[in-house]
Amino acid sequence: MNQNVILEAIDVVKHFGMGSGWLSQTPVVQAVDGVSLEVRRGETFAIVGESGCGKSTLARLLMRLLTPTSGDVLFDGRQVSTIQGEELKTLRCDMQFIFQDPFSSLNPRMTVAKLVAEPLEIHAPALSAQDRRAKVAELLRQVGLRAEHADRYPHEFSGGQRQRIGIARALASGPKLIIGDEPVSALDVSVQAQVINLLGDLSRDLGLTLVIIAHDLGVIRHMSDRVAVMYLGRIVEIGTTEDVFSEPKHPYTQALLAAIPSMDGPVTDHSATVHGEMPSPSDPPPGCRFHTRCPHAQALCKTQKPHLSAVQDASHQVACHFADTLQRRHRPSTATQKSKTAEARFALYRAATEGGAVTHNAKQDQP
Template sequence: MVDAKPLLKIENLVKHYPAPGHGLDKSRVVRAVDEVSFTLHRGETLGIVGESGCGKSTLARTLLRLVEPTSGKVLFNGEDLVGLSSKEMRARRCQLQMIFQDPFASLNPRMTVGQILSEPWVIFPDILPRAEWKERIWYLLTRVGLSADDASRYPHQFSGGQRQRIGIARALSVNPEVIVCDEPFSALDVSIQAQVINLLEDIQQQFGLSYVIIAHDLSVIRHCSDRVAVMYLGNIVEIGTWEQIYGNPLHPYTQALLSAMPEVRTKDRKERIILEGEVPSPLNPPSGCRFRTRCHRAQPDCAQNKPELRVRAQSHQCACIHIHD
C-alpha cells in the first residue's frame, strides 16, 4: 500500500506571523509552525493531532500555500511548491485540495451547488469539456450521498452534514491526489461524523487519495489514520503508525493526551497524567524543549537542548531527550 517514494514531503516548514502590536519590530513573531517535517505516501492517511492553538490549521494552510510559508520546502512529487510563482502554483492547485472545518462558512452562499462544483472547470477548461459538466455534477453529488437535483439548490438549504458532503464533492471535482482535511468532523454531530468518515474512506479507496487529516479528537484520528503526528506549540513531537502512537506512546505529551482520552475500560486503567498550567505563548516559547514547562518528566537539561525528532523504532520518531530504549 505504501510506496517507497513519498508523494508529499515537508521539510523544515516554518510559518511565523508578525506579532500583533509590533509592526516595526520584526524579531517579535508568533511561531505558529516551527521546523515541521513529515512525509505522506500515496494512498496513506496521516492524522495530525494537537490541542487548540498548536498550529495544526496553519500547517494545513501553509502546505497548500493558502498561507505563504516563512521558510521550508513542500515537495510534491519531488517538486518544491514553495518556490513556484503564484501562476505556476495555481496550475498545480488541482492536485492538492482542502476540506474545511466549518461547513457553514466554506460554501459561497450566493452560488448554487452546481456552480460551486463546476467552478474549477470554469477556471481550468481542460479538466472537463462543458458537455460533460452536468453528468459529472450528478455523479459527484450521488457519490457523496446527495441527490442529483441538489445541484440547483443553494448551500443554506442543506444541513451541516450535507454541506460537508458538498465540500468533499468540491474537493473531488478536480481529481486531486492529496486532500488536506482541516478538522473536517468537529462541526458535525457524532452520528454524522461517522458517516462522513466512512465516506472519506470510501472515496480514498476508489480514487487512490492521500489524506492529511487534522483533528483534535484522538478517537477519530485513531479510526481513520495510518500514521499519526502529534503537534505541540508549532512542533511535531512524535510521529508513527497509529499502533505505535496509541499502543506505545513515547513522548510524555502523547502519553498525557492519550491518558485523557475517555475509555470504557474499567480494569487496569492507566494512571491519568494531568497536564499542569497553560500552553505557553507561541510569541515566546520556552527554551529547549517546548513542552518542558508542563512535562511530568522534565529535567533541568530539558531547558538547554532542543530535542530533534529521532527515530526510535521502525518509522516511529519522537522528539524528547529523555527517551532511551
C-alpha cells in the same frame, strides 16, 4: 527522493507578525517552527494536537495557502512553497482542501452546481456545459447527495450535507491528495461517522492520499495509517497509528491518550496527566517546548531542544531526551480500542459498501 513520498515538508517555519509597524511592536507568533514530515502515496496521514498548536497553519502551509517563512514543501518532488502562476494552478488541481466549518466554507450566493463546477471550470475549461453538469451530478452522487440538489443553495443543507458538498468540490479537479483541516469537528457525532466513512471510501476507491488534521483521537485511530503529534508548532512524535497509540513514547502523547475518557470509570493513574495551559506561541519556552507541563521534565529539557529521532524502528520517531526511560513506565491505553460490537458493525458496513452480501444477525440487531 523517495518515489513513494507524495508530499514532503522540510524544516517548515511560519512566523506571523514579522512586519510589525513602526509604532506598534507586535510579538512574533511562532505558529509552526521547524516541521519536517513525509506523506506517502495512498496513505492517510493524521496530524493531531490541541487547539493552537499550529496544525491548521501547517495544513495551510502544505496546501500553499500560506507561504512559509522558511523551509520547503515538496509535492511529487517539486518545490511548491514559492511557485506562482501556471505551476500553482497545476498544484491546485492535484492538491485539494476540505475546510473545518461547512457553514462558512461555501459561498452563500452560489448554487451547489456552481460551487462544484467551479474547479472544473478552472482545471477542465474544455468541458462543455452539458458535460460539466453531468460531471457535477456524478460528483454529487459520489459523495452521497442527489443530482437534484445541484440547484439549491448551501443554506438549504445540514452541516453533514454541506461538508459533502465541500468534499465534492474538492474532488472535482481530480486531485491526488486531499488535506482536511478538521473536516468533521464541526459536525454532530452521528454525522461525523458518515463523513469519516465517506472519506475512507473515497480514498480507497480513488486511490487518494489524505492528510487529516484533527484533535479527536478516536477519529484518527479509526481512519489514519500514520500519525504525527504536534505541540506548540513542533512535531513531538510521529509513527504508524498502531505504534503511536499502543506505545506512545513522548510524555505529551501519553498525556493525550490518557485524557481520553474511559468507559471503565475514572482513571486512577494520574502520572501521565498534564496540567496548566499551553504556553503562548509568541513566547515559547526554551529547550523542549513541553517542559513547562511535562511531569518528567529535567534540567536538560529546559535548555536543549530535542530532535525527532527513531527509538526502536525508523518509522517511529520521538522528540524527547528521555523517551527510552519513560517508555517503560507507560501502560498501553485501551480506551480507543474498538469494542467487539463496534468491530462487528464496521465489518457490516464494509461488507455493505464493498457490495458484498450483508447477512444480518437477528440477535445482534436487538438492543
